[in-house]
Each structure stands twice: as structure tokens, then as C-alpha cells.
Amino acid sequence: MKKLVLISTIVSALALPTFANAADYKIDDKGAHASINFKVSHLGYSFIQGRFNTFSGDFSFDANNVEASKVAVTIDTSSLDSNHAERDKHIKSGDFINVGKYSTSTFVSTKVVKKSDGGLAISGDLTLHGVTKNVTLDALFIGEGNDPWGGYRAGFEATTRLELKDFNITVMGASSYVDMELHVEGIKQ
């Protein structure tokens, strides 16, 4: 028994350095402490707010070496929810994002730059509607620390503007772009 404890201690000690710097986090989609929201113009008079309810992802983050951070997210496009089923059906149809054909959207970061104002510029490849394009998220690290249930969490928010024509999505009237607003909380693995 003593020998086993010793071996585990050594193994843990050896394994520790790899986890010590950039910690890996899983986005807390199960607890819904993360949301992928979009805002799009309606007729040019106001905005519609919607979100994607189903997604998963993970990131690695180290507050002392921010530029080594990475993030990857996969979104189930059929989970689009604008709080109106008939509108959701229309947006999900071939007229717009065509979820029957393009059922997932992915974002994989390629570069993270710390900006002078303390924010992060997260560049990455966004695949949406079958088109992959490099986009930059304007992100902000909000906080990290122990949660009350024995875990460790880190959270961010990020925004970006997507031009629909860049992703071959039909532009209708004033609705030529979508503002994305992401709130992401990860649990350290």
C-alpha cells in the first residue's frame, strides 16, 4: 500500500509540470454558464437577439502567458433560438444558414494577442454555412478562481461582427451583419 502511494506521488509529481502553466478548461455548457448570442437588425429599426443553445468547447489559458491560449468551439447550428419557432425555422432553412446541410459551425483559434487595453484579440478560423474565414474576437478575461463546489473556473466575454456575405448567407434588407456576443466560463480539467 505504501509503495503504491509512493508511486502515485511520483507519477503525479512527474505529470504536474505539464498542467502547471496553461491549464485546460472545458466550457461549462452543461451548467449553461456560457452562451453564444447573436444580434441582427430587423428592418433597420431594431435588433433581434438570439442564441445557439447547443455547443461544446474547450480552451487553455494561463493568465501569465496569455498569448499561448487556445480555444476551440463546436456549435450545433440547429439549436438556433430567437424565442420564436417560426422565425427559427426560417433562419435555419435554406434561405439563411441551412442547418440541414451545414449542421455544425466551428471556431478554432490560431493566434491570441494581448492588447494594450488589457483585452485579448483572439483570431481563428470560423466555419459557418460551409465557409471558413478568419475572424477576430474582441475578448476580455473576466476572472478566475475556485468555485464553491470544489472546481476551478475561468471566464471571458467576447464580441465580433460577422458580415453575412462573407459566409455566403443571404443578406435581406438592413440585416447585412450579425453581432456576436459570447460569454464563456470554463471548468479546469
Added chain:
Amino acid sequence: MPHLHSQYNPIAKVIHWLSALAVFTLFVVGYWMVDLNYYSEWYKIAPHWHKSIGLVLLAVTLFRIVWKLTHSSPEIEGASWEKFSAKIAHTLLYILLIAVFISGYLISTADGRGIEVFNWFTLPGLGSFFENQEDIAGEVHFYLTYSLIGLALLHALAALKHHFINKDNTLKKML
């Protein structure tokens, strides 16, 4: 006392022809309205009428089924296979009608919203029963409607065949 009449009763006739008119109108409106441009002046009103007429037809159909079960109908004419097929087809028409109503209802109420019937009253929504309900119910509504229209056309052709070829009472009993 079944099969003593040579004619359907007047209520059954009126409902039959109104239903036929409503079903074909709903089909044409439905076919047209799903491709309307968002900026079309019909974009809001056409679906509103489609849903309103559809739900009124649902009420009429439920009444019709009760009426049919409580009142006798004239005999079905033709060879035994024709009588048998007619029975199957009639039952299937009722089943398809009801299934079309349900699938249509499930599209519009997937978010729990009710459906306004002619700004007269709102039929409450029962919410979501399964994932992506509005999409799946939409597909089902589409295919069931085509099946219904196909079967209704076959039904009409059969009546015309009896009228012009067999020269029997099949069409006349509904006129």
C-alpha cells in the same frame, strides 16, 4: 339503419364540399406562402389565414367524424375490391387530415406560442415535444399534405370513373 339512403344527408354534403374547397385552397396558399419574400405585403397575412382556416377546418373535421359515426351513409357501389379500397381511402383521408392539422399546429406552437384564429381567439400552444420541433413538424406537414392531395385526387378520379364509366350513383349521392 344503414344503406337505406340513395343520398348523403345535407350536412354531410355541405361539409364534404366545403372541406374539399378548404383543403385545396390551403394547399395552394401553403405552397405559395412559404416562398414569399419577407418584404411581401402577404408575408404576415397569408400564414395567418392559412392557420386560421386550417384550425377551423380541424373543428369542422372533428364534428364531421362524429356526424359520420352517428349518421348512416349511402352504400358504396362497385366491385368488392372497389368497396374495400374506397373504405381504406376514406379512412386514410380522415387520418391524413388530422395528421396534417397536428403537424401544422406543432410548427407554430413549438415555442409555446398559441395560434390566433382570425383574431377571434387564440388556440393555446402546448410547447415543444421534441428537439427542433418546428423543422421536423414542417417536413412532416409538407409530405403529409402532398400525400393528402394525392389521395384526394385519386378519390376524385375514382368518383368520376364511377360516374362516367360505371354510370352509377357514386358521385350523384354527394351532389
